[in-house]
Amino acid sequence: MSTMAEPAKDEARGKKALSAGARQERRLGWLLCAPAVIVMLAVTAYPICYAIYLSLQRYDLRFPNRAEFIGLGNYGAVLSSPFWWDAFWVTIFLTVVSVAIELVLGMGLALVMHRTIFARGTVRTAVLIPYGIVTVVAAFSWQYAWTPELGYLAGLLPSGDAPLTEQWPALWLIILAEVWKTTPFMALLLLAGLALVPEETLKAAMVDGATPWQRFTKVMLPLMKPAILVALLFRTLDAFRIFDNIYVLTAGAHGTGSLSILGYDNLFTALNLGIGSAISVLIFICVGIIAFTFVKLFGAAAPGAEVKR
Amino acid sequence: MAAAGRSHATRWAIVNVVVVLYALFPVWWIAALSFKDPSTLTDGSYIPTDWTWENYKGIFQTSEFTRALINSIGIALIATLIAVVLGTMAAYAVARLRFPGKQVLIGMSLLIAMFPPISLVSPLFNIERSIGIFDTWPGLIIPYMTFSLPLAIYTLSAFFREIPWDLEKAAKVDGATPAQAFRLVIVPLAAPGVFTTAILVFIFCWNDFLFAISLTSTESARTVPAAIAFFTGSSQFQQPTGSIAAAAVVITIPIIIFVLLFQRRIVAGLTSGAVKG
Numbered sequence: 028m029s030t031m032a033e034p035a036k037d038e039a040r041g042k043k044a045l046s047a048g049a050r051q052e053r054r055l056g057w058l059l060c061a062p063a064v065i066v067m068l069a070v071t072a073y074p075i076c077y078a079i080y081l082s083l084q085r086y087d088l089r090f091p092n093r094a095e096f097i098g099l100g101n102y103g104a105v106l107s108s109p110f111w112w113d114a115f116w117v118t119i120f121l122t123v124v125s126v127a128i129e130l131v132l133g134m135g136l137a138l139v140m141h142r143t144i145f146a147r148g149t150v151r152t153a154v155l156i157p158y159g160i161v162t163v164v165a166a167f168s169w170q171y172a173w174t175p176e177l178g179y180l181a182g183l184l185p186s187g188d189a190p191l192t193e194q195w196p197a198l199w200l201i202i203l204a205e206v207w208k209t210t211p212f213m214a215l216l217l218l219a220g221l222a223l224v225p226e227e228t229l230k231a232a233m234v235d236g237a238t239p240w241q242r243f244t245k246v247m248l249p250l251m252k253p254a255i256l257v258a259l260l261f262r263t264l265d266a267f268r269i270f271d272n273i274y275v276l277t278a279g280a281h282g283t284g285s286l287s288i289l290g291y292d293n294l295f296t297a298l299n300l301g302i303g304s305a306i307s308v309l310i311f312i313c314v315g316i317i318a319f320t321f322v323k324l325f326g327a328a329a330p331g332a333e334v335k336r
Numbered sequence: 337m338a339a340a341g342r343s344h345a346t347r348w349a350i351v352n353v354v355v356v357l358y359a360l361f362p363v364w365w366i367a368a369l370s371f372k373d374p375s376t377l378t379d380g381s382y383i384p385t386d387w388t389w390e391n392y393k394g395i396f397q398t399s400e401f402t403r404a405l406i407n408s409i410g411i412a413l414i415a416t417l418i419a420v421v422l423g424t425m426a427a428y429a430v431a432r433l434r435f436p437g438k439q440v441l442i443g444m445s446l447l448i449a450m451f452p453p454i455s456l457v458s459p460l461f462n463i464e465r466s467i468g469i470f471d472t473w474p475g476l477i478i479p480y481m482t483f484s485l486p487l488a489i490y491t492l493s494a495f496f497r498e499i500p501w502d503l504e505k506a507a508k509v510d511g512a513t514p515a516q517a518f519r520l521v522i523v524p525l526a527a528p529g530v531f532t533t534a535i536l537v538f539i540f541c542w543n544d545f546l547f548a549i550s551l552t553s554t555e556s557a558r559t560v561p562a563a564i565a566f567f568t569g570s571s572q573f574q575q576p577t578g579s580i581a582a583a584a585v586v587i588t589i590p591i592i593i594f595v596l597l598f599q600r601r602i603v604a605g606l607t608s609g610a611v612k613g
Contacts, residue, residue: 056434066481075459077462078459139352145349146349149356150352155595162543164564179365261450306458307452311455
């Protein structure tokens with residue numbers, strides 16, 4: 028926080044008050060950060076501005092010479108298309124359901140990792156594997172598991188069922204793959220939050236006769252709120268851009284395509300750069316709204332606004 | 337008393353086994369699949385009845401896979417190196433120096449880390465084609481900076497904040513030159529954090545799929561996750577299941593090694609920034 032107050036103080040005291048050492052420190056600080064800042068801006072801010080520019084044009088990759096400025100026409104076309112709204116609701120559904128399941132399972136897993144009396148290292152190592160494994164690999168494992176005549180899970184279903192070719196079963200299988208892969212991450216973030224709950228407080232609650240459930244809901248959850256919100260924010264934004272699992276499991280067929288799949292298809296199958304860019308910009312805006320909602324409404328620790336030292 | 341303790345232990349043992357099975361079973365399944373020969377591929381058993389290396393031999397004979405493996409390793413290593421070097425400089429400044437704009441830097445890197453990659457794919461596709469880096473290593477390394485650099489800055493600044501920097505002063509008081517203080521005090525203190533960050537960044541680069549299928553068109557820069565999705569099987573009548581399973585296992589090996597060797601550090605690295613943030 029001290030850094031926030033600094034500029035005001037400096038102004039009040041005038042520039043001369045900044046000692047040569049402090050000025051040197053500032054310059055070194057900026058110099059060390061400059062390369063990272065320049066690279067980050069070059070790889071994100073510039074492309075997103077260019078995407079906005081492209082999204083205002085009629086631009087078909089098959090006829091690049093016929094590109095022309097059409098204002099917000101692409102946005103109108105996208106937002107009035109059922110494809111966008113189908114993908115939008117599929118994405119919202121996948122995000123909300125998988126994050127909700129992950130939160131519950133992740134909390135359970137965190138409690139197991141926190142409380143288990145032995146093999147704590149083994150459990151943590153095992154749990155890190157789904158998190159670290161390449162998403163495409165995991166997605167293929169699930170796909171083969173559900174492929175009739177090949178997989179162990181398809182064998183459990185009545186013969187002739189191919190769950191990945193029907194909308195609802197496929198959506199649930201996508202959620203399953205997503206939950207399997209990312210629950211460990213959720214659990215690790217929650218575990219770090221659990222470590223911040225003082226043991227004495229829990230003991231005190233126990234002495235006062237609180238049941239385990241009361242201890243969990245009245246003592247642990249409130250104390251873990253910041254950790255929970257950060258974990259939810261991270262996972263929600265991450266789930267909203269779901270692509271890999273859907274691409275491998277269903278390729279977006281049978282009404283399972285997310286917004287990222289829609290954007291990808293418009294660019295690489297329909298070869299429509301204008302529409303594809305409009306979708307890109309709209310997804311970016313959605314992500315911005317989600318982040319803003321979390322920070323403003325739920326008071327998730329605003330990224331970077333932490334109080335330090 | 338002893339009986340109660342034993343039942344307690346049994347309960348935890350069961351819970352632990354369930355967790356471990358949950359985490360490992362899909363990995364085991366695809367590994368088993370990769371060792372089955374085509375005739376028993378569809379038997380659905382969890383342990384191959386006829387173990388075979390055929391699938392592995394098959395993929396290592398095609399440049400489709402070997403080239404992709406080289407691409408994956410090279411691109412992930414270079415992207416990690418750049419991200420960690422730039423990230424270390426920035427994180428050092430954040431942790432040790434007083435200058436305005438620090439919080440903005442951390443906030444900005446977090447925002448960028450949450451950027452939806454699909455939003456970058458369409459502009460990058462056009463930019464990269466016009467400047468001629470489409471389907472090249474730099475063409476993937478550059479977009480990888482969007483997630484690797486913020487991750488590096490975020491994780492490293494969390495690590496660097498914990499370092500007792502006063503030790504450097506103490507070493508100088510004891511008569512060490514600045515170079516000695518840096519080499520003998522600062523480097524050993526900072527190295528674990530830098531190393532952990534490098535592992536995390538590498539895993540993220542290794543994992544990327546969307547950029548890899550969007551910004552490549554041939555073998556020359558396609559990484560393994562993208563190549564797997566395009567596998568066709570050694571003959572047109574054959575499903576590529578065995579090859580995909582074998583390739584999947586090969587690219588999972590480094591992850592397993594990292595996790596086995598550095599479990600504690602990876603957990604620390606993943607959670608350090610998030611909790612205090």
